[in-house]
Amino acid sequence: MTAADLNTGTGGLKIRGLHKHYGTFTAVDGIDLDVPEGSFFALLGPSGCGKTTTLRMVAGLEEPTAGEIMIGGKDISRQRPYQRPVNTVFQSYALFPHMTIFENVAFGLRRRKVDGVDAKVKEMLDLVEMGHLAHRKPTQLSGGQQQRIAVVRALVNKPKVLLLDEPLGALDLKLRRQMQLELKRIQTEVGITFIHVTHDQEEAMTMADTIAVLNKGKVEQMGAPVDLYENPRTAFVAGFLGQTNLLTAKVVGTSGDVLTTDFHGIKITMPVSRMAATTQEVEVGVRPEKIHIAELGEAPVGRNVVDGVIIDASFIGVSTQYVIRTLADAEEEITVFTQNSSTSLRRVGETVSAYWHPDHTFGLHEGAWQEAEAAEVAS
Amino acid sequence: MTAIAHVPPTGGTATPPPEPGRSNKLTPYFLLLPAGLALLVFFVLPILTLINTSLQSGGLEEGYTFTWSFSNYWDVWVDYWPQFLRSFVYAGSATVLAILIAYPIAYMIAFKAGQWRSILLVLIIAPFFTSFLIRTLAWTTILSDTGPVTSFFRSIHVLALTDWIGLTSDSRILATPLAVILGLTYNFLPFMTLPLYASLEKQDPGLLQAAGDLYASSWQGFWKITWPLSLPGVISGTLLTFIPAAGDYVNATFLGSMRESMTGNAIDALFLRIRDYSHAAALSVSLMAAIVVLVIYYVRRSGTEDLV
Numbered sequence: 116m117t118a119a120d121l122n123t124g125t126g127g128l129k130i131r132g133l134h135k136h137y138g139t140f141t142a143v144d145g146i147d148l149d150v151p152e153g154s155f156f157a158l159l160g161p162s163g164c165g166k167t168t169t170l171r172m173v174a175g176l177e178e179p180t181a182g183e184i185m186i187g188g189k190d191i192s193r194q195r196p197y198q199r200p201v202n203t204v205f206q207s208y209a210l211f212p213h214m215t216i217f218e219n220v221a222f223g224l225r226r227r228k229v230d231g232v233d234a235k236v237k238e239m240l241d242l243v244e245m246g247h248l249a250h251r252k253p254t255q256l257s258g259g260q261q262q263r264i265a266v267v268r269a270l271v272n273k274p275k276v277l278l279l280d281e282p283l284g285a286l287d288l289k290l291r292r293q294m295q296l297e298l299k300r301i302q303t304e305v306g307i308t309f310i311h312v313t314h315d316q317e318e319a320m321t322m323a324d325t326i327a328v329l330n331k332g333k334v335e336q337m338g339a340p341v342d343l344y345e346n347p348r349t350a351f352v353a354g355f356l357g358q359t360n361l362l363t364a365k366v367v368g369t370s371g372d373v374l375t376t377d378f379h380g381i382k383i384t385m386p387v388s389r390m391a392a393t394t395q396e397v398e399v400g401v402r403p404e405k406i407h408i409a410e411l412g413e414a415p416v417g418r419n420v421v422d423g424v425i426i427d428a429s430f431i432g433v434s435t436q437y438v439i440r441t442l443a444d445a446e447e448e449i450t451v452f453t454q455n456s457s458t459s460l461r462r463v464g465e466t467v468s469a470y471w472h473p474d475h476t477f478g479l480h481e482g483a484w485q486e487a488e489a490a491e492v493a494s
Numbered sequence: 495m496t497a498i499a500h501v502p503p504t505g506g507t508a509t510p511p512p513e514p515g516r517s518n519k520l521t522p523y524f525l526l527l528p529a530g531l532a533l534l535v536f537f538v539l540p541i542l543t544l545i546n547t548s549l550q551s552g553g554l555e556e557g558y559t560f561t562w563s564f565s566n567y568w569d570v571w572v573d574y575w576p577q578f579l580r581s582f583v584y585a586g587s588a589t590v591l592a593i594l595i596a597y598p599i600a601y602m603i604a605f606k607a608g609q610w611r612s613i614l615l616v617l618i619i620a621p622f623f624t625s626f627l628i629r630t631l632a633w634t635t636i637l638s639d640t641g642p643v644t645s646f647f648r649s650i651h652v653l654a655l656t657d658w659i660g661l662t663s664d665s666r667i668l669a670t671p672l673a674v675i676l677g678l679t680y681n682f683l684p685f686m687t688l689p690l691y692a693s694l695e696k697q698d699p700g701l702l703q704a705a706g707d708l709y710a711s712s713w714q715g716f717w718k719i720t721w722p723l724s725l726p727g728v729i730s731g732t733l734l735t736f737i738p739a740a741g742d743y744v745n746a747t748f749l750g751s752m753r754e755s756m757t758g759n760a761i762d763a764l765f766l767r768i769r770d771y772s773h774a775a776a777l778s779v780s781l782m783a784a785i786v787v788l789v790i791y792y793v794r795r796s797g798t799e800d801l802v
């Protein structure tokens with residue numbers, strides 16, 4: 116038994132080489148996932164990238180063209196949906212309109228002829244503080260309440276893995292934020308593995324312990340929200356999770372674990388581990404909020420420094436967004452977010468030094484900026 | 495509801511500014527007038543006349559006079575209770591058969607037919623393009639003693655069995671209760687299929703997926719989800735089939751014999767041949783009352799308010 120097997124010993128989910136073809140169209144193109152037991156896992160990606168298809172294959176509602184799906188080390192990909200230790204929360208909730216809330220939640224228990232239905236249902240309704248609404252019909256509940264019932268109707272069966280397909284998609288923004296916290300609380304309380312599908316990167320980042328970013332049926336990158344945001348390994352991830360600056364540069368060498376690149380004669384350094392490309396031509400990335408602005412030539416030593424002219428400044432209350440055109444290359448622009456901790460704002464036309472810590476720099480392959488821009492639009 | 499009174503006049507009621515209030519309040523009643531009049535002329539008056547006739551006594555020669563003669567009702571019950579009973583048994587059997595046949599058809603059209611859906615729906619109502627009488631007469635050919643249907647069932651000894659139960663007799667189908675029930679079933683099948691289809695078609699297929707996810711087999715999914723949600727369709731289909739079937743006399747006339755005559759046949763004979771108007775009316779009113787009582791009981795039992 117390897118370490119990975121131990122990792123997924125009981126309620127963890129492991130997917131290997133999962134494919135799904137519809138005719139000649141490839142919806143899921145070789146996905147590998149490791150979801151540790153008890154984690155809140157998010158599948159994040161733009162519309163049509165294969166999130167729902169992946170989830171449905173785990174649930175058994177869709178048959179994989181190839182690949183393995185394992186829960187607790189056991190291959191379940193040939194089992195019937197009801198034999199799998201998973202339950203699903205559907206986007207449309209799919210509450211049974213002719214049954215009371217109580218009967219909706221009790222449905223799975225009754226089918227399995229489990230003892231103590233009453234107590235189990237009550238416990239679940241209490242978990243979402245809806246015990247007093249047990250006798251109502253689904254249409255007599257608000258959207259958020261229906262959502263909660265859909266979640267506990269699945270959870271009451273104590274699945275090893277709970278699958279949620281955009282469960283908050285039908286709610287308005289304010290209720291969504293509230294339900295994100297609520298779902299996170301429920302997950303922490305019951306300790307069941309949640310796999311949450313969403314195309315909202317903010318939602319994925321607030322809720323998940325681990326995110327897998329999907330694009331065109333493939334996993335682009337998997338990791339903790341901070342890792343994905345701070346150290347994107349692909350242009351798509353860089354663009355999909357927030358804004359990013361990318362400058363075209365050349366690798367000139369490495370010494371120890373510091374990699375040095377050259378941007379029109381300016382040295383930009385970064386940890387070797389943060390360079391995803393192996394070619395000489397690369398793109399150097401940094402997030403807008405990591406950049407500081409100083410008077411020309413007054414940037415602290417040991418930082419990456421690029422001089423430029425401020426061509427746009429927009430004041431947004433808590434922060435100000437500047438766009439700086441670099442002196443070295445008039446084609447390149449850098450976006451900077453600064454906290455408004457001082458009252459003096461930079462003016463358009465000022466020439467300044469933009470600087471940031473080498474540790475906040477990451478490297479991608481050449482031409483990444485186009486993909487990143489496309490991903491930013493898709494997000 | 496209360497808000498309606500305060501809504502300023504719009505649309506149709508906006509014509510020349512009338513004395514405030516009065517004509518606004520009356521408008522809805524004017525709009526109801528045509529329907530109300532039609533109801534009065536074509537429904538209330540005939541029924542009152544019918545009830546009136548049913549309480550008259552006399553005969554064709556000496557003329558009829560209104561005498562509160564409730565004994566007419568007792569007379570028709572004594573003379574025609576077998577027809578009465580047959581009406582309800584035949585109509586009930588036809589309704590049950592119609593559900594059994596129409597449900598799978600409606601289910602297939604709603605969930606499995608795909609692009610064929612509209613064509614199949616047209617086919618369901620296609621029989622209405624031909625007259626009711628012609629279609630019923632066609633069944634006399636289908637069920638004739640020497641026809642393939644009868645020969646087939648006779649050869650596999652099914653008719654021996656139905657003979658024994660009393661559904662058929664003398665190893666033939668025509669002129670037996672079975673023929674009448676089959677005719678009724680056939681003739682009112684579309685009235686069962688269409689409401690069933692309507693109630694199935696609007697069901698969210700996601701519900702069955704959710705049921706499957708919650709360990710229900712397809713069989714349980716059907717009985718716990720699809721069937722209860724289709725009950726409004728079952729109820730309206732049942733009413734639309736049972737009520738006309740109970741009053742029908744065409745099927746019994748063509749497909750049955752004297753032994754299969756239903757209330758409708760008795761009324762027909764009393765009115766048109768014997769010309770005993772008061773007893774014919776008493777029988778009609780009895781049939782109507784029995785149907786109304788049965789329907790009320792049925793709708794109450796099935797609790798439609800909860801389901802729709």
Ligand SMILES: Nc1ncnc2c1ncn2[C@@H]1O[C@H](COP(=O)(O)OP(=O)(O)OP(=O)(O)O)[C@@H](O)[C@H]1O
Nearest residue numbers: 137140142160161162163164165166167168169314
């Ligand atoms: N039954 C099917 N037949 C053919 N193509 C399909 C089928 N189901 C899904 N697809 C295609 O597979 C791709 C992935 O679909 P999927 O539903 O998994 O997307 P998704 O990531 O869930 O998107 P969204 O965020 O819009 O829900 C899409 O391009 C879709 O058109």
Ligand SMILES: [Mg+2]
Nearest residue numbers: 166167168280
């Ligand atoms: Mg989807």
